[in-house]
Each structure stands twice: as C-alpha cells, then as structure tokens.
Amino acid sequence: xxxxxxxxxxxxxxxxxxxxxxxxxxxxxxxxxxxxxxxxxxxxxxxxxxxxxxxxxxxxxxxxxxxxxxxxxxxxxxxxxxxxxxxxxxxxxxxxxxxxxxxxxxxxxxxxxxxxxxxxxxxxxxxxxxxxxxxxxxxxxxxxxxxxx
Numbered sequence: 001x002x003x004x005x006x007x008x009x010x011x012x013x014x015x016x017x018x019x020x021x022x023x024x025x026x027x028x029x030x031x032x033x034x035x036x037x038x039x040x041x042x043x044x045x046x047x048x049x050x051x052x053x054x055x056x057x058x059x060x061x062x063x064x065x066x067x068x069x070x071x072x073x074x075x076x077x078x079x080x081x082x083x084x085x086x087x088x089x090x091x092x093x094x095x096x097x098x099x100x101x102x103x104x105x106x107x108x109x110x111x112x113x114x115x116x117x118x119x120x121x122x123x124x125x126x127x128x129x130x131x132x133x134x135x136x137x138x139x140x141x142x143x144x145x146x147x148x149x
Contacts, residue, residue, distance in 0.1 A: 001090060001093050001094060001097065001118055001119070001120060001121060002061075002118075002119040002120060002121055002122065003057060003058050003061035003121065004061055004064075004119070005094075005097060005108070005111075005112050005115075005118070005119075006061075006097070006108075007100075007101055007104060007105035007108040008065075008105075009104060009105070010097070010100065010101075011058070011061060011062060011065070011067070012067075014058055015055075015058050015059075015062065015069055018051065018054060018055050018058060019055070019073055021035065021037070021038050021041065021051060022048070022051045022052070022055065022073075024038060025038075025041055025042070025047045025048050025051055026048055036132075036134040036135055036136050037134075039134045040083060041054070044081065044083065045081065046079070046081070048075070048078075049075075049078035049079055049081065050078075050081055050083065050123075052074050052075045052076070052078040053078045053080060053081060053123050054121065054123060055073070055074045056074055056076070056078070057121060057122050057123060059071060059074060080123075081123065082123060082124070082125045083123060083124050083125070084124065084125055084127055085120050085121070085124035085125065085126050085127070086126075086127055086128070086129030086130060086131070086132060087126060087127070087128050087129060088129055088130040088131040088132075089129070089130075089131050089132045089135065090118060090120055090126060091118075091131075092131045092135065092137070094112070094118050096138075097112065098112060098113065
C-alpha cells in the first residue's frame with residue numbers, strides 16, 4: 001500500500017526493513033533471506049533496481065513529513081518498473097495495518113478507516129486476485145473474510 005497510510009513508527013520500520021532487504025538482494029547480508037515480502041523483489045527482472053525504486057517512494061513520503069532519511073542509501077540510477085499487486089493482498093495489508101494503527105495511532109487509524117479506495121504503492125499495478133501465496137497470514141479468519149469480499 002502507499003506509504004502515506006503508515007504512521008511514523010510504520011514508516012520508519014518500512015525504511016529500515018527495506019534497507020535490510022536491499023542488503024540481502026545485494027548479497028551483503030544473509031539474514032532476512034526467507035522473508036515472504038522479499039519474494040516480490042527476488043522475482044523482479046532486476047531486483048536491486050526494483051528495491052531502489054521502492055525505497056525512493058518511501059524516501060519521498062519521509063521528506064513530505066519532514067523526516068531526515070539518508071537519500072544516499074538509495075542507488076538513484078534505477079530504471080523504473082512496475083510490479084503486480086493483487087486486490088486481495090492490498091485488502092489484507094490494509095486490514096493488517098488497521099489492526100496496528102488501532103493500537104498505536106488512533107488518528108491514522110481513523111484516517112485510513114475513512115478511505116473508500118486504498119492506493120497501492122506507486123510502483124505497483126493493482127489487479128484482481130487473492131492474497132499472495134507467499135503471504136504468511138497470521139489470522140486465518142481474516143483470510144476467509146477477505147476471500148468472500
């Protein structure tokens with residue numbers, strides 16, 4: 001989903017986790033190798049460029065909010081690409097985020113709850129479909145509920 005929906009804790013965590021994923025894709029670390037979200041980038045045509053593009057949008061959101069993320073962590077020479085995001089995956093991620101926001105940032109929770117159409121991260125093309133096979137669904141009742149939407 002678009003980084004604008006994240007609270008400050010979520011945006012900082014996304015930045016840090018994506019930088020770690022970038023290190024994995026560049027062969028600089030061996031931790032985090034089997035994280036399911038990493039598959040989005042592993043299967044891209046040029047994973048390192050794809051993750052740098054992803055990070056660029058996270059960085060742009062941070063700048064809008066006045067955060068001081070290090071722009072030099074991104075290789076800005078990437079070629080733009082598009083990844084696919086299924087509607088089921090976006091619904092799952094929205095539901096998951098709402099659960100977190102309800103606990104840690106009620107203002108962001110209420111803002112997201114009011115949205116009628118959730119935007120995908122800018123580099124994703126939204127298509128109809130279920131939750132991705134690689135996703136680890138913590139709450140099986142969420143998966144069942146979303147499948148019936």
